[in-house]
Amino acid sequence: MNTAPAMPAPPAPMRPRRRALAPLEPVSPRAQWLLGLGFFVLFFTVWGIFTLGGYVSPTFLASPVTMAREGWLLFTEFNFIHDIGMTVWRVFGGFALATLIAVPLGIAMGAHKGIEAFLEPFVSFCRYLPASAFIPLLILWAGIGEMQKVLVIFIGSVFQILLMVAVSVGSARKDLVEAAYTLGAQPSGIVKRVLIPGAAPEIAEILRLVLGWAWTYVIVAELIGSSSGIGHMITDSQSLLNTGQIIFGIIVIGLIGLISDFAFKALNRRLFAWSSL
Amino acid sequence: MEFPVKNQLSIRGVSRVFVSPKGQKTQALTPVDFEVRENDFVTILGPSGCGKSTLLRIVAGLDHPTTGTVLLDGNKVEGPGADRGMVFQSYTLFPWLSIEQNIRFGLRERGMPEAQQKERADYFIAKVGLRGFEHHFPKQLSGGMQQRTAIARALANDPKILLLDEPFGALDNQTRVLMQELLLGIWESAQKTVLFVTHDIDEAIFMANRVAVFSARPGRIKTELAVNFPHPRHYTIKTSPEFMAIKAQLTEEIRAESMAADLH
Numbered sequence: 318m319n320t321a322p323a324m325p326a327p328p329a330p331m332r333p334r335r336r337a338l339a340p341l342e343p344v345s346p347r348a349q350w351l352l353g354l355g356f357f358v359l360f361f362t363v364w365g366i367f368t369l370g371g372y373v374s375p376t377f378l379a380s381p382v383t384m385a386r387e388g389w390l391l392f393t394e395f396n397f398i399h400d401i402g403m404t405v406w407r408v409f410g411g412f413a414l415a416t417l418i419a420v421p422l423g424i425a426m427g428a429h430k431g432i433e434a435f436l437e438p439f440v441s442f443c444r445y446l447p448a449s450a451f452i453p454l455l456i457l458w459a460g461i462g463e464m465q466k467v468l469v470i471f472i473g474s475v476f477q478i479l480l481m482v483a484v485s486v487g488s489a490r491k492d493l494v495e496a497a498y499t500l501g502a503q504p505s506g507i508v509k510r511v512l513i514p515g516a517a518p519e520i521a522e523i524l525r526l527v528l529g530w531a532w533t534y535v536i537v538a539e540l541i542g543s544s545s546g547i548g549h550m551i552t553d554s555q556s557l558l559n560t561g562q563i564i565f566g567i568i569v570i571g572l573i574g575l576i577s578d579f580a581f582k583a584l585n586r587r588l589f590a591w592s593s594l
Numbered sequence: 595m596e597f598p599v600k601n602q603l604s605i606r607g608v609s610r611v612f613v614s615p616k617g618q619k620t621q622a623l624t625p626v627d628f629e630v631r632e633n634d635f636v637t638i639l640g641p642s643g644c645g646k647s648t649l650l651r652i653v654a655g656l657d658h659p660t661t662g663t664v665l666l667d668g669n670k671v672e673g674p675g676a677d678r679g680m681v682f683q684s685y686t687l688f689p690w691l692s693i694e695q696n697i698r699f700g701l702r703e704r705g706m707p708e709a710q711q712k713e714r715a716d717y718f719i720a721k722v723g724l725r726g727f728e729h730h731f732p733k734q735l736s737g738g739m740q741q742r743t744a745i746a747r748a749l750a751n752d753p754k755i756l757l758l759d760e761p762f763g764a765l766d767n768q769t770r771v772l773m774q775e776l777l778l779g780i781w782e783s784a785q786k787t788v789l790f791v792t793h794d795i796d797e798a799i800f801m802a803n804r805v806a807v808f809s810a811r812p813g814r815i816k817t818e819l820a821v822n823f824p825h826p827r828h829y830t831i832k833t834s835p836e837f838m839a840i841k842a843q844l845t846e847e848i849r850a851e852s853m854a855a856d857l858h
Contacts, residue, residue: 501676
């Protein structure tokens with residue numbers, strides 16, 4: 318009888334203290350917090366060393382201390398809260414408009430292959446057009462008022478949402494659709510009571526993702542031809558060589574993005590508890 | 595004494611050829627003729643991939659026959675509808691609806707008043723032993739409980755015929771046996787025409803009044819066998835000599851088909 322070739326002895330079992338380095342090994346919530354915070358601390362420390370230590374000219378990069386002071390001045394002297402309000406308004410205005418149009422249309426595309434075949438090539442093409450490239454054209458059409466900024470956000474978001482919603486709805490579970498048919502559902506009932514509720518958590522996640530992108534467009538929109546907003550403040554500070562204000566502006570954008578993202582995530586978890594079971 | 599029973603479901607010359615995108619043809623079903631009487635419990639037994647599920651899907655209206663027709667109470671089946679309830683092998687409860695809302699799904703689709711929906715759902719929740727789980731989501735339940743809900747969901751709709759496509763195939767053996775008794779108990783207490791597809795010989799015999807054995811692909815009905823154990827049936831009949839004799843016969847039939855399928 319043949320015998321299998323000899324195997325080398327298996328390696329000794331892993332020692333427990335090295336478990337934390339094993340792939341996919343979870344970390345405790347406390348460690349997660351500390352690690353996340355740790356990077357911010359590291360970042361500010363390195364920044365502080367370079368600027369306060371005199372390795373970088375203050376003309377090019379303000380120190381964290383200057384940044385904080387300039388930030389304070391922005392709020393007390395320059396009514397920065399108004400700029401923040403304007404920017405937030407533009408983002409949410411453009412984003413809401415895009416959502417209002419793209420979500421129903423995306424659902425229609427995902428649910429009906431004919432509509433998808435009709436629109437998908439055009440939308441895919443539009444998706445690659447950079448929203449910022451439309452700014453000159455939009456200024457021509459809509460002037461340099463609020464409408465132009467809102468439209469930049471709209472163009473930047475609408476095609477992304479459209480395509481991702483269509484994919485999400487189109488990838489609905491076939492067996493659920495069939496089950497609904499055998500329970501007597503009509504095509505409109507399938508869309509309303511199977512496809513939409515099934516895709517809803519994913520649609521909410523898509524919106525959260527695209528809202529993040531919308532923030533990047535708004536600043537670009539505000540860099541050109543505007544008299545308010547965080548982006549406008551940043552251009553202003555650039556001409557005054559005030560890097561402290563620029564950095565503060567960038568950090569504020571990051572913070573607002575982070576807060577809206579957290580809020581969105583929390584809302585999605587509440588609304589769609591079933592999907593995270 | 596024979597009651598004048600009518601054939602409720604008539605499958606006439608139904609065949610199915612699948613054509614791949616490259617144009618390659620696969621004959622899944624050779625023309626099948628089959629009749630199911632009202633309130634009969636018929637199991638279709640066959641090796642996997644023999645086309646028995648295809649036949650059931652055609653009866654459900656989820657697939658279309660290449661030739662032939664399916665008649666339900668004399669009306670041609672053109673598509674899926676609430677008159678043919680179906681339970682699938684995969685878990686097909688709507689994950690965003692509670693157990694109770696899942697059972698009410700079909701009732702809601704037909705526009706039944708809410709109070710009546712609740713009353714009916716409540717009755718079937720009790721019937722499948724899910725009291726206390728009404729407000730759970732499907733994912734919070736075991737596989738067996740999910741399939742019980744699926745059965746209740748199909749029955750709540752009061753279909754003329756209940757189609758089951760290996761509904762217990764994904765369950766562990768102990769659960770499967772309990773589910774068989776539960777379903778048989780429901781059938782014994784409330785008569786309903788049932789067409790049940792399975793590859794499990796014990797299941798096919800225990801549940802059925804009639805077993806139709808499918809051949810290997812391309813599928814056709816090879817043998818039909820009446821199972822005359824009285825109702826209500828107790829699981830102990832599974833060890834009776836009569837049961838064993840039928841099982842031995844069917845095992846032989848299925849074995850030949852499985853081997854034929856393997857050689858293909």
